[in-house]
Amino acid sequence: MAKKLAKYNQKRNFKKTKEPLGIKKKSTKKLHFVVQHHLARKDHFDLRLEYHGVLKSWAIPKGPSYNPKDKRLAIKVEDHPISYRNFEGTIPKGEYGSGTVMLFDEGYWEPINQKISFNKPIKFLLHGKRLKGHWTLIPFKEENWLLIKEQDEEPFQDIKKFTTSIRSGKTMEELAGQITLTNPQKIIDRKNKITKEDIFSYYEKIAERMLPYIKNRLMSTIRSPQGIEKNKFYKKHFENINNYLGKMRITNDKEKKEDYYYIKDKQGLLSEVQMNSYEFHIWGSTVPKINKPNLMIFDLDPDEKLSLEKVREGAKDLKSILDELKLPSFLKTSGGKGYHVVVPIPMKNWTSFQEFAHNIANLMAKKWPEKYTSKISKKERKNKIFIDWIRNTKKATSVAPYSVRLRKSIPVSMPIKWSELDKIKPNEITMKKALERLKRKDPWQDLLDYF
Numbered sequence: 001m002a003k004k005l006a007k008y009n010q011k012r013n014f015k016k017t018k019e020p021l022g023i024k025k026k027s028t029k030k031l032h033f034v035v036q037h038h039l040a041r042k043d044h045f046d047l048r049l050e051y052h053g054v055l056k057s058w059a060i061p062k063g064p065s066y067n068p069k070d071k072r073l074a075i076k077v078e079d080h081p082i083s084y085r086n087f088e089g090t091i092p093k094g095e096y097g098s099g100t101v102m103l104f105d106e107g108y109w110e111p112i113n114q115k116i117s118f119n120k121p122i123k124f125l126l127h128g129k130r131l132k133g134h135w136t137l138i139p140f141k142e143e144n145w146l147l148i149k150e151q152d153e154e155p156f157q158d159i160k161k162f163t164t165s166i167r168s169g170k171t172m173e174e175l176a177g178q179i180t181l182t183n184p185q186k187i188i189d190r191k192n193k194i195t196k197e198d199i200f201s202y203y204e205k206i207a208e209r210m211l212p213y214i215k216n217r218l219m220s221t222i223r224s225p226q227g228i229e230k231n232k233f234y235k236k237h238f239e240n241i242n243n244y245l246g247k248m249r250i251t252n253d254k255e256k257k258e259d260y261y262y263i264k265d266k267q268g269l270l271s272e273v274q275m276n277s278y279e280f281h282i283w284g285s286t287v288p289k290i291n292k293p294n295l296m297i298f299d300l301d302p303d304e305k306l307s308l309e310k311v312r313e314g315a316k317d318l319k320s321i322l323d324e325l326k327l328p329s330f331l332k333t334s335g336g337k338g339y340h341v342v343v344p345i346p347m348k349n350w351t352s353f354q355e356f357a358h359n360i361a362n363l364m365a366k367k368w369p370e371k372y373t374s375k376i377s378k379k380e381r382k383n384k385i386f387i388d389w390i391r392n393t394k395k396a397t398s399v400a401p402y403s404v405r406l407r408k409s410i411p412v413s414m415p416i417k418w419s420e421l422d423k424i425k426p427n428e429i430t431m432k433k434a435l436e437r438l439k440r441k442d443p444w445q446d447l448l449d450y451f
């Protein structure tokens with residue numbers, strides 16, 4: 001590693017930050033410059049001038065000014081690699097310089113001095129889009145320099161009016177919202193060569209379709225920090241490390257208080273994925289009306305020996321009962337062994353909600369006693385399907401539509417049309433297939449109209 005960039009490399013953990021590794025490059029003929037707006041612990045601008053294969057760098061708390069009367073403090077900091085001129089985005093919490101970086105301006109610079117030394121004043125020209133004309137950097141005490149605009153013909157510009165990235169057009173807020181992915185190459189499913197980045201990118205693309213069904217629902221997630229062959233963890237309590245999640249305090253039966261969490265937007269979804277939470281399991285109600293459930297779910301759990309045909313028949317039988325009751329029903333694969341039937345039915349409290357679901361399951365068991373049971377015990381399930389209505393109790397969860405499952409080939413719990421029941425196996429829809437299906441009409445499109 002180049003000695004010049006040793007300080008830069010020492011300060012950063014490249015497993016965690018997306019900033020480029022410090023490698024010295026040959027300087028190009030024209031010398032690049034970049035100014036980055038960096039909202040770190042302190043808001044400031046970084047001026048970087050390419051020189052001898054690195055970017056010479058200064059942190060300018062107030063930013064550059066077009067007014068020749070302004071003498072802007074510019075603190076000389078460690079050299080940065082040339083590729084840093086392309087960096088914009090976020091530096092994760094706890095890392096050096098953590099915060100948001102936006103490309104404020106870029107272009108070329110031209111020294112006017114014959115010889116440059118970094119302890120003497122440097123006069124130079126900037127050929128940027130926002131910063132142009134003659135400038136001077138003057139050292140005055142140790143690392144402290146002054147940046148001053150020279151009088152010239154360039155028209156005065158108020159730099160405060162530039163609030164977007166010169167390259168992406170994004171604002172600081174938009175950039176801050178992009179999450180950041182660390183360890184993108186981490187293997188989640190070795191056999192099928194599926195990485196953390198694959199899952200992150202799936203959620204990035206599916207977010208818009210998925211969010212209406214999951215946002216504001218308290219949830220548990222399943223974390224898989226080392227891939228599906230290793231331990232998985234259920235996470236159901238709010239943790240202070242994720243700024244993007246909502247928090248809700250729930251008092252349980254024993255007057256004990258527990259903090260649960262929910263996702264409000266895409267940022268929240270992706271920040272969970274970044275923290276290795278890949279499976280999302282949601283409640284039947286939404287914040288803030290947490291005691292008024294509205295999304296009923298029936299999970300068809302077959303005895304192990306039962307054929308897929310029987311499970312499909314079970315979904316159809318259940319639908320026939322719901323149809324008779326004039327209740328709308330929607331179908332999804334579980335991404336595992338069965339199907340889930342979902343009924344949008346807002347109710348006044350959990351007790352009635354749960355009782356209603358229980359009654360439906362009992363009805364099925366009564367009508368077709370040889371095929372279905374509403375009792376949870378494995379013994380009762382022999383050669384039958386358990387119509388799991390218990391998912392409809394307060395604090396119970398079921399896997400969210402469009403969530404991936406941490407199982408072989410990372411299948412998705414996929415909303416499908418009733419007419420597709422016989423054609424699609426419960427674990428058949430992979431992330432790739434799910435994304436292809438985005439082109440079609442949302443099979444659950446009407447569901448939200450019932451709320």
Ligand code: ATP
Pocket residue numbers: 220234281282299301334335336337338339391397398399426
């Ligand atoms: P499959 O089709 O393979 O049965 P599934 O998602 O229906 O997949 P189940 O084991 O039947 O899986 O569980 C139903 C739901 O109950 C899950 O989607 C999950 O939300 C919830 N659940 C299951 N096990 C747990 C657990 N240990 N802790 C919390 N919630 C769980």
Ligand code: MN
Pocket residue numbers: 299300301334338
């Ligand atoms: Mn199930």
